[in-house]
Amino acid sequence: MKTLTKDPFNIIIAGVGGQGNVVLSQLIGNALVNEGYLVTIGETYGASQRGGPVMSHMRISKEIVYSPLIEEGTADIILGMEPSETLRMLGRFGNPAVKTIVNPRPIYSVDVAGGEAEYPDFDKLLEAIRGLSAKTWIVNATEEAEKMGSPIVANTILVGALVGSGTIPLDRKSMEPVLEDRFPKALALNLKAFDRGMALINQ
Amino acid sequence: MPGFEIDAPGTSQLLMGNEAIARGALEAGIGFASAYPGTPSSEIMGSLAPVAKKMGFYAEWSVNEAVAIEAAAGASFAGVRAITSMKQNGRSVVADFVSTIVLTGLGKGGMVMVVCDDPQAHSSGNEDDTRTMAKWFDIPMLEPGNYQEAKDMTKYLFDLSEQLDSICLLRSVTRVSHSRGNVKLGELPRRKYKAYFEEAHDTRNPKQSKFVQNPPPPLHAAQHRRLVKAQAIFESSPFNWYRGPEKADLLIITAGSGWLHTQEVVKKLKLENRVGILKLGTLWPMPEKLVRQHLNKSSKILFVEEVDPFIERNVMELVASSPDIPRPTFYGKRSGHLNEYGELTPDIIIKAITGILGIPYQGRDADYAKKAEELAKNLVPKRSLALCPGCPHRATLWAVKTALKMDGRNGVTTGDAGCYSMGTGATGFFQVREGHCMGASCGIATGLGRLGQYDFNQPVVALCGDSSFFHANIPAFINGIWNKSNYTLLILDNNATSMTGFQPHPGTGMVAMEEATQVIKPEDLCRAVGARVEICDPFDLKQTTDALLGMMADNKGGKVLISRRECQLVKARKEKAKYKMHVDTEKCVGESCGCDRLCTRLFRCPGLTWDKKAGKSKIDTVLCAGCGVCADICPQGAIIKEEA
Known part of the structure; x- marks a missing residue:
């Protein structure tokens, strides 16, 4: 097992109901469990499927099973599937050391x-996110996914970006079996999307 | 991803709490599983049903929770291990049966009921605490404090149930059931059952069967004796433990997700040498000797548990009845240090502990917090829940709105549980005027519909879904016909139990184990008891509105309108959109139309957006489901549908 930069390492995945928040957190969580880490993932769900804000809380540790809820103000990374939802999470869980990865495609509410x-x-929105983050990466995941002909792989692009950011103890090798399990019929496309995410964050 | 059912003992998997419970049932070698869906419990059966056939056990979605638990008891009576699972609302539905099975005891098959409570009512109409039921009905009860325990306790409860000859209860909460963590898997046994009801009538030796709760008092006493036995077992249970110093400044007694939060907070505050934690897994009966042993660890005791002060009151009872125990100061829900409603969070527990011990605590940088909160407050848009694009309920509720308005007598609607209960809000035009529990829509309507003698002349429409019709509305509906109550039943039939994940029900022609079965049609049932039944397509707004108006005008009882169209989320998996929609920007005159932006302000389908620059309505082609209904509401005819 690689060393964690912080134990527990706290990730918040922010988005809108229907975007695939839970699947995204499971991909990362499964890879981490395979590597031997203790992982807890808490989620908001249920009615949130119908267009409400959705978040997953992920805790990574080598020591204990952490709570499925992150204490306010203690996120280490916020992975934003939607920009305004990234800011919503910064408002509650941000701190001067937090890093953000943002898919800039807005989703309007009713x-x-x-x-x-x-x-x-x-x-203004991006300025606020940047101003509240120690580091911000803008990853045009939806735009890139559309170019690849499948908007849904935006999530895999974001997984690639998170892994590529070097903030969590995962690499391509640890993600491959997880992607293969989850997308047996669309593995090539998802691997391509993952690589695209890794490349985008390091541009 | 690896399934919860994989035969890989010793490996660690990331499992949802509910999957861990299902895994525990597999490791116990269950032969029977039954449930009615309800968040946060649905994934227990949702996991078991798809693997039942290949693992060789029986699983069913039952018509409601009461039937589910009775069916499971049938299996137990014939020697088959059975599990039934429900949310806290379902627990209220099963209460009557539970009050009797605790008297008779079980057959040779162990029986476990799992109830998943929903503190904070994330997806419920209440946040009731199930634990009181264990005390009320004398049922041994455990509560898992992590994902591993969710599995291990479920498996263990089958052994305990058989050892005690008693139904056993596992109480879980949203933050365990609906979150994920590491679970080390155990062996999967292959049990071969030979089901046999041993209490069948024997003509040579006629006697009353064991499974009759008669006479109750001695049977009640027998259940109390079982609890005494359970308590003795729980005194040395590995699900209870103490971590901390021999003499502590503060003793925390906790269970369930309270343990997950507390463990973390004590570690974070570096109080491991000052604060002791007694984590209980066996909650009822409480292991009194064990608790007693730890009560002298500190003169200050804090209770951390979800919803009601259950452990808190039980420990107080113990102290009150034990003059030899020095009286500590109690902190918890009664003292106001923790909330008696809503769920616990690490933040709340930090505040309680630092407050009791008088430790200063600084969260995130104060200037940062102020800035972050202000920016979020000023910039982040509101996101109200909405019925999905293409949802048939939106169309039905629009027709209800139109019909009630045209009728002009201030008509009343009663609601039930399901997606259409969002009709209480803007996405359903605030059309649902009452909402309680499943089955209550017909029940309440039946009462309203009998008030004619008091000059009540508002038409009454009871709204329920297809699954909720079968669940508990049928008796209320029959009551209305029998007692000649005047109301219209409107069944919003979308051919699925959509809100909880599209589980099948008696009207779908499918069972949990993915086999076809007879379709039971609501219209056949309603006609059989003499009701007038009409069926409409909600996407035909005029037909639906007219049908409803016609029924409201008819003053005789027994009227049923079935608004039938498949759930859009189910339909979208099978077929492509019917229409390609666009807005004719010549015809749409925006704010100057006089319609007050009927499409985006009132109809509020997420597929319709507002082009601020152009000042006109616009279709979001990614979200639009192509149902075509909005074309019929635009007074200008500016929303155009073309065959896709």
Whole structure:
């Protein structure tokens, strides 16, 4: 097992219901368990499938089984599948050392469409995220996935980006069997998406 | 990903709490599993049913929780190990049966009921604490404090159940059932059952069967004796442990997810040498000797548990009845250090511990916190829940809204449990005016519909889903017909139990083990008891509105409208969208239309957005399901549907 930069290492995966938050956290979690780490993943779910905010809390440790809920203000990484949801999580779980990986494609809510809420100005939003993070990576996962002909692989691109960021003790080799288990019929596409994510974050 | 059922003893897998419970049942060699879906418990049967055939046991989704537990008891009576699982609402449904099976005891097959509580009511209409039921009905009960225990306890409870001849209860909560962690797998036994009901009538030796709760008082006493036996076993159970110094500044008694949070907080605050933790896994009956041994560890005791002060009260009872125990100061829900409603979080526990011990605690940097909270508050948009794009319920609720308005008598709707219960909010145009439990839509309507003698003239429409119709509305519906109550039953039939994950029900023609079966049609049942039944397609808004109006105008009882269309999420897996939608930007006149943006402000389908720059409505082609309903609501005819 590689050393963790912090124990427990706290990851929050933020997004909108229906984006595939749970699958994304499971891919990373399974790879970590295979490597021998103790992993806990907490999730919001249920009605959130219908367009609400969704988050997963992931704890990685070599010592104990941590709680499925992260204490406020103690996230080490926020992986944002949607930009405004990344900021929502920074508001509660951010701290001066937090790093963020952001898929910049916005998803509007019914409240925004109805005019009762406003989606923030994009530059202001990114500025806020950057201002609250020790480091921010913008990864155009949805755009790249669309180029690959399958918007859903945006999630695998984000997994590649997280692994490529070097913040968690995983590499391509540890992800391969997990991707193979999960996507037996679309392995080549998902490996390609994973590599694309790794490349994007290191650009 | 590796399934929870893999035959790989000794390996560590990442399992959801509910999968771990299902794994425990497999490792116990169950022969029978039954459940009615309900978050956060659904994945127990959701895991078991797909592997039942290959592992050689029987699994079913039952019509409701009461039937599920009775079916499981049938298996136990014939010597087959059985598990039944439910959420806390289901636990209330099964209460009557449980109160009697504790008197008779079981057959040779152990029987375990699993109840998953939902502190914070993440996906429930209440946050009831099941543990009181164990005390109420005298049932041995365990609660897992991590994912490994979720598996190990389930397996163990079958042995205990057989040893005690008693149904046993596993209480879980959302943060264990619906989160994931490491679980080391055990062996999978291959049990061969030969089912036989041993209490069958014997003509040579006629006597009352064991499975009759008569007379109750001695049987009640027998159950108390079983609890005494259980308590003795629990005194040395490996599911209870103490970690900490011999003399502590604070003793924390905890269980379940409370343990996960507490362990972490004590470690984080570096209080391992000052604070002791007694983690209990066997909650009822409480192992009194064990608890007593630890009560002298500190003069201050904090209880950390989800929802009610259950352990807290039991320990207080113990102290009150034991003059030899020095009276400690108790902290917990009664003292206000922890919340008596909602769920626990590490943050709440940090506050409680540092407050009791008078330790200063600094969370994240205060300036950062202020900035982060302000930015999030000012910039992050609200995200209300919405019925899915293409959801037939949106169309049905739109028709209800139109019909009630056209009828003009301030019609009343009663609701039930299911996706359409979101009709209480904006996504369903606030059309559902009452919401309690499953089965209550017809029950409440039946009462309202009998108030004519008091000048009540508001038309009443009871809304329920197909699965909730079968679950508990049938008796209430028959009651309404029998007692000549005047209301219309509107069944929103989407051919699935959608909210909990599309489980089959009696109307779907499928069973849990993925075999075809007879389709039981709600219309056949309703007609059989003499009701007038009509069936409509909610996507035909006019037909649905007219049908409902017609029924509301009819003052005789026994009226049923079935609004039938398959759940869009199920349909989308099988077929492509029917229509390709777009907005004719010439026809859409935006805010100057006078419709007050009916499409985006009122209809509120996530597939419809507002192009702020152009000041016109727009289709989000990624989200749009192509149902075509919005084309019929636009007064300008600006939303265009084309055959896809």
